[in-house]
Amino acid sequence: MVTLKMLAQACNVSIATVSKALNGAPDIGLETAARIQKTAQQMGYIPSAAARNLKTNRSHCFGVIFDDGTESGLAHEFFANMLESFKHQAELMGYDIFLISGQPGPWGSDYVSHARYRNCDGVLIMVGDNVVSCGQELVMAGIPAVAVDYGVDNCSTIHSDNVRGMAELVRYVHSQGHRTIAAVFGEDCPVTRLRAASFYRTCAELGVEVPDEYVRTSLYHDMDSAILATRQLLALPRRPTCILYPDDYAAIGGMNEIERAGLSIPGDVSVTGFDGSLLARYARPRMTTVQQNTRDMGIAAARELARAVEEGRGFLPRDITIPCTLLPGETVRKLGL
Amino acid sequence: MVTLKMLAQACNVSIATVSKALNGAPDIGLETAARIQKTAQQMGYIPSAAARNLKTNRSHCFGVIFDDGTESGLAHEFFANMLESFKHQAELMGYDIFLISGQPGPWGSDYVSHARYRNCDGVLIMVGDNVVSCGQELVMAGIPAVAVDYGVDNCSTIHSDNVRGMAELVRYVHSQGHRTIAAVFGEDCPVTRLRAASFYRTCAELGVEVPDEYVRTSLYHDMDSAILATRQLLALPRRPTCILYPDDYAAIGGMNEIERAGLSIPGDVSVTGFDGSLLARYARPRMTTVQQNTRDMGIAAARELARAVEEGRGFLPRDITIPCTLLPGETVRKLGL
DNA sequence: ATATACAAATAAAACGTTTTCGGAAAACGT
DNA sequence: ACGTTTTCCGAAAACGTTTTATTTGTATAT
Numbered sequence: 193m194v195t196l197k198m199l200a201q202a203c204n205v206s207i208a209t210v211s212k213a214l215n216g217a218p219d220i221g222l223e224t225a226a227r228i229q230k231t232a233q234q235m236g237y238i239p240s241a242a243a244r245n246l247k248t249n250r251s252h253c254f255g256v257i258f259d260d261g262t263e264s265g266l267a268h269e270f271f272a273n274m275l276e277s278f279k280h281q282a283e284l285m286g287y288d289i290f291l292i293s294g295q296p297g298p299w300g301s302d303y304v305s306h307a308r309y310r311n312c313d314g315v316l317i318m319v320g321d322n323v324v325s326c327g328q329e330l331v332m333a334g335i336p337a338v339a340v341d342y343g344v345d346n347c348s349t350i351h352s353d354n355v356r357g358m359a360e361l362v363r364y365v366h367s368q369g370h371r372t373i374a375a376v377f378g379e380d381c382p383v384t385r386l387r388a389a390s391f392y393r394t395c396a397e398l399g400v401e402v403p404d405e406y407v408r409t410s411l412y413h414d415m416d417s418a419i420l421a422t423r424q425l426l427a428l429p430r431r432p433t434c435i436l437y438p439d440d441y442a443a444i445g446g447m448n449e450i451e452r453a454g455l456s457i458p459g460d461v462s463v464t465g466f467d468g469s470l471l472a473r474y475a476r477p478r479m480t481t482v483q484q485n486t487r488d489m490g491i492a493a494a495r496e497l498a499r500a501v502e503e504g505r506g507f508l509p510r511d512i513t514i515p516c517t518l519l520p521g522e523t524v525r526k527l528g529l
Numbered sequence: 530m531v532t533l534k535m536l537a538q539a540c541n542v543s544i545a546t547v548s549k550a551l552n553g554a555p556d557i558g559l560e561t562a563a564r565i566q567k568t569a570q571q572m573g574y575i576p577s578a579a580a581r582n583l584k585t586n587r588s589h590c591f592g593v594i595f596d597d598g599t600e601s602g603l604a605h606e607f608f609a610n611m612l613e614s615f616k617h618q619a620e621l622m623g624y625d626i627f628l629i630s631g632q633p634g635p636w637g638s639d640y641v642s643h644a645r646y647r648n649c650d651g652v653l654i655m656v657g658d659n660v661v662s663c664g665q666e667l668v669m670a671g672i673p674a675v676a677v678d679y680g681v682d683n684c685s686t687i688h689s690d691n692v693r694g695m696a697e698l699v700r701y702v703h704s705q706g707h708r709t710i711a712a713v714f715g716e717d718c719p720v721t722r723l724r725a726a727s728f729y730r731t732c733a734e735l736g737v738e739v740p741d742e743y744v745r746t747s748l749y750h751d752m753d754s755a756i757l758a759t760r761q762l763l764a765l766p767r768r769p770t771c772i773l774y775p776d777d778y779a780a781i782g783g784m785n786e787i788e789r790a791g792l793s794i795p796g797d798v799s800v801t802g803f804d805g806s807l808l809a810r811y812a813r814p815r816m817t818t819v820q821q822n823t824r825d826m827g828i829a830a831a832r833e834l835a836r837a838v839e840e841g842r843g844f845l846p847r848d849i850t851i852p853c854t855l856l857p858g859e860t861v862r863k864l865g866l
Numbered sequence: 867a868t869a870t871a872c873a874a875a876t877a878a879a880a881c882g883t884t885t886t887c888g889g890a891a892a893a894c895g896t
Numbered sequence: 897a898c899g900t901t902t903t904c905c906g907a908a909a910a911c912g913t914t915t916t917a918t919t920t921g922t923a924t925a926t
Contacts, residue, residue, distance in 0.1 A: 195882055206906045211884060221904055238636050238645045242582035243882035246911045251579070266603065266613040276603040283632045288647065291616055291626040299575050308575050310625065444811045451813075474781045476788075476813055532912055543876045548914060558874060580912035583881050 194237040202235065203228050214239075245311055254282050254497055255292040255312035257303050257326060259319050268413065269469045270486060271318055274340070277490030278316060285498045287313065304329040314497040316340070317347075336500035336507065338493050341383050348500065348509040350493045354383055357482040357516040358390035361464055364480075364518055365434050366398050369527030370462060373400060374432035376421045376442065378412035384438070387466075391436070412438055415445035422449040426461070433462060434524065440465035440472040440481055447475070447523070458525035468519050477522035488514045531574040539572065540565050551576075582648055591619050591834055592629040592649035594640050594663060596656050605750065606806045607823060608655055611677065614827030615653060622835045624650065641666040651834040653677070654684075673837035673844065675830050678720050685833045685846040687826050691720055694819040694853040695727035698801055701817075701855055702771050703735050706864030707799060710737060711769035713758045713779065715749035721775070724803075728773070749775055752782035759786040763798070770799060770864065777802035777809040777818055784812070784860070795862035805856050814859035825851045 196214075200207045205224065213220045213228040214237075220228075245251045256275060258265035266272050279289045292306050292315065299309035303326050307315050314336040317323050327344030330337040337347045365373055375391050378384050388407075395402050405428055410417035418437060422445070425432055437443035443465035450461050457463060457477060465472050468483025492512050500507045533551075537544045542561065550557045550565040551574075557565075582588045593612060595602035603609050616626045629643050629652065636646035640663050644652050651673040654660050664681030667674040674684045702710055712728050715721050725744075732739050742765055747754035755774060759782070762769055774780035780802035787798050794800060794814060802809050805820025829849050837844045 193882095197882080207883085208885080208907075209905055211882095212905090215884085217885095219904060224904080238642050240583065240882050241635075241647050242579045242588070243911090244884080245579035246577065246583055246881090246913085247883045247885085249911075266609045266616070267606075269604075269606070269609075272603045272606075272609040279603070279628055279630070283630045283634075286634065288630075288634075289628040291628070293616070293620045293625070295620045297620075297623065297625075298578075305575050310578050441807075470778075470808055471811055474808055474812065530912095534912080544913085545877075545915080546875055548912095549875090552914085556874060561874080577912050580881090581914080583883085583911090584913045584915085586881075 194232075194235045195240075199228065199232055199235065199237060202231050249311070251311040251313055252287055253290045253310065253312050254278075254287045254494070255290045255307045255310065255315040257292045257294075257307075257315060257317045259322075265318075269471075270467055270484065273486035274490045274493070275318070277487045278494050279490075281491045281494035282498075285494065287494075287498065302329075304333060304335075307335055308333055313501045314338070316493055316497060317342070317344070336497060338497045338500065340489070340493065341381075343382055343511070346509055348496045348512060350489050350496065350512045350514065351383065352484045352489070352516045353513045354386040354516075355390040357466070357484075357518075358387045359394045360518045361436065361466075361482050362391060362394040362400075363398070364520065365436070365462070365464065365524055366400065368462070368524050370434040370524070371400055372406070372430065372432045373402070373434050373436065374406040374408070374425050375402075375436040376408045376410050376418060376425075376438055376446070378410065378438035378442075380409075387438075406432055410438065410442060413441045415441065418442035418445035419449045422446040423453075426450065426453055426455070431461070433527065434464070435461060436464050436466075438466055440467045440469045440479060443479060443481070443523075444471060444475065447479075458523050462524040464524060468516075472519070472521065475521075475523075480521040480524045481519050482516050483519045484516045485514050530577075531569075531572045532577075536565065536569055536572065536574060539568050586648070588648040588650055589624055590627045590647065590649050591615075591624045591831070592627045592644045592647065592652040594629045594631075594644075594652060594654045602655075606808075607804055607821065610823035611827045611830070612655070614824045615831050616827075618828045618831035619834075622831065624831070624835065641670060641672075644672055645670055651675070651838045653830055653834060654679070654681070673834060675834045675837065677826070677830065678718075680719050680848070683846055685837065685849060687830045687833065687849045687851065688720065689821045689826070689853045690850045691723040691853075692727040694803070694821075694855075695724045696731045697855045698773065698803075698819050699728060699731040699737075700735070701857065702773070702799070702801065702861055703737065705799070705861050707771040707861070708737055709743070709767065709769045710739070710771050710773065711743040711745070711762050712739075712773040713745045713747050713755060713762075713775055713783070715747065715775035715779075717746070724775075743769055747775065747779060750778045752778065755779035755782035756786045759783040760790075763787065763790055763792070768798070771801070771861065772798060773801050773803075775803060777804045777806045777812075777816060780816060780818070780860075781808060781812060784816075795860050799861040801861060805853075809856070809858065812858075812860075817858040817861045818856050819853050820856045821853045822851050 196207045196210045199210045210228055213225040292303055294303045299305040315330055317326055317339040323339055323342040324344050327337050327339050327347045331346045339347050339349045341351045343349050377388050408421035410421045437446050443463055447457055455461050465479045465481035468481050472479035472481040533544045533547045536547045547565055550562040629640055631640045636642040652667055654663055654676040660676055660679040661681050664674050664676050664684045668683045676684050676686045678688045680686050714725050745758035747758045774783050780800055784794055792798050802816045802818035805818050809816035809818040
């Protein structure tokens with residue numbers, strides 16, 4: 193391993209000079225700096241992140257926290273996509289990505305200690321019930337954090353514009369002539385509440401009545417509960433003409449159940465998803481859904497986190513809302529009025 | 530930040546004693562050790578990974594290399610799933626995951642330097658054209674590496690049993706009565722070659738002739754080239770009754786093109802995919818495909834990498850083949866003979 | 867009693883950086 | 897000629913650990 197010391201010897205200068213030359217410090221002669229840089233190049237010098245980290249107390253790393261209990265981690269398209277763009281943007285800004293678990297280790301057995309152990313400059317909290325507590329603890333520990341979807345005090349939050357997304361979806365369905373609209377929502381959480389509120393509000397604005405039995409609660413990304421909710425909705429005396437699902441995956445489950453009941457999509461029942469996943473885009477019939485802009489969300493998250501790191505104590509957290517776009521497919525039938 | 534020094538003062542012992550007590554060294558009295566551990570707990574001590582890394586020259590990190598040029602990274606279900614299980618297994622064995630890019634940074638601008646900069650104990654090479662060169666350089670640099678799918682000298686490799694997978698697929702299709710079987714292969718690479726060889730061999734064993742025009746080359750995960758290949762195959766005077774695609778995504782593209790041509794699946798043309806993605810499982814008709822066991826692949830990769838790290842110089846790389854399983858769907862028609 | 871072994875604890879060096887402070891030499895102004 | 901500034905470079909401390917070699921004190925064997 194080539195170290196600063198070796199370069200210093202090779203160049204007949206001090207370690208300090210080498211360090212400064214390689215970091216572009218202003219108090220090194222141009223000629224000397226060039227000579228040192230050339231030698232470093234030739235000898236294949238690579239700095240030691242660990243030594244830097246130790247000395248400067250900066251790791252140039254962002255930690256990413258998933259919920260590794262429930263399988264809602266990397267495997268989910270939404271998170272994978274968001275992580276991909278987050279990573280890309282972070283790298284552009286000089287940060288590497290570290291995957292943080294809550295598994296036991298030399299640090300203890302929680303996310304926050306893990307992030308501290310690795311000295312992450314900032315942390316992206318992707319999801320999980322414990323998002324809020326994690327966020328709080330990170331902030332307490334002085335580690336800047338950005339949360340996705342969930343709102344955490346003193347943390348910036350990135351989320352899709354669920355309110356507008358849902359409103360657009362309802363308006364679209366309404367514009368296609370649907371007046372008996374059912375909705376399946378995911379488990380209770382901030383996002384669900386926003387979407388539900390927007391659903392009720394938009395329906396009210398459009399003069400669409402929403403009987404209680406038209407609204408069901410299931411779980412995100414859970415086929416079984418979506419199927420159950422669908423069965424209940426289909427059994428209703430006045431069957432809804434359209435069902436809104438909490439995500440594309442659930443919608444697929446619902447679609448399967450609808451067809452199993454001998455009904456056609458969108459002939460007998462129209463459906464919509466949420467997310468704009470590959471599943472929705474390549475399902476046949478192509479699913480009508482709301483596309484979450486994971487790319488922009490990832491980029492915004494990285495930028496925000498970098499800002500939080502740089503501004504330090506004085507950082508003012510904020511809510512960042514990323515627009516989502518209606519993705520009309522073939523699962524919503526145009527009804528004659 | 531609580532350091533060993535502070536604990537030493539608090540406990541009236543030396544730093545060395547604290548270090549050893551916390552690491553369970555044998556030459557510390559039980560009573561003293563207990564006292565120190567309790568104090569560490571109370572004061573909220575968390576060790577510094579950076580200092581450890583610097584001193585021991587071990588980071589307890591695995592780097593993961595994607596191809597971040599082409600978008601074939603995290604966003605791909607196969608890799609995301611594999612990474613998920615790799616991560617989980619690695620964490621169980623005490624390794625954290627670091628995402629390595631080839632972006633420019635303090636290390637230079639290639640994957641290998643990046644991994645060296647971060648002092649990764651081992652590296653998982655997920656994919657990319659430059660897998661081979663990366664692997665070589667890592668080995669040269671003394672960093673253990675494990676490659677996925679590609680074969681690299683002095684690196685262990687993890688891959689699906691492509692040969693058996695393809696053979697089973699062909700036999701299954703044959704068992705359903707198909708005798709005019711077309712195949713679309715991905716771009717040339719070890720995996721493609723294995724699958725192609727297995728295809729030809731199995732066809733020969735079954736007495737199925739494969740005219741050259743029944744075989745097309747496209748790109749993995751590329752819809753356009755799959756569509757083009759499909760168009761060519763459909764235009765053939767003697768249209769194949771079944772088309773094997775290189776992956777599920779490509780198969781979806783093919784299916785779209787087949788239906789656009791006014792043909793039905795599997796009524797007029799049968800198709801198969803490869804991977805066993807969500808796309809295949811929830812496509813309608815449900816796609817017949819070969820499921821790659823990403824879970825076992827990830828686990829095997831992590832275990833192998835840990836082994837490589839522990840055994841050091843004397844490590845003997847090997848090829849690890851993970852079985853894949855035929856996943857019959859509804860896209861292969863049973864033909865009357 | 868002395869030598870020998872062992873247990874428990876420590877001092878100190880080292881890992882590879884960054885950075886503060888200061889010094890030498892050269893350039894400048896008078 | 898002298899003081900002053902500027903330019904370039906180096907000495908040394910520090911970051912938080914691990915680890916080797918050593919010391920101190922106590923128990924065992926002769």
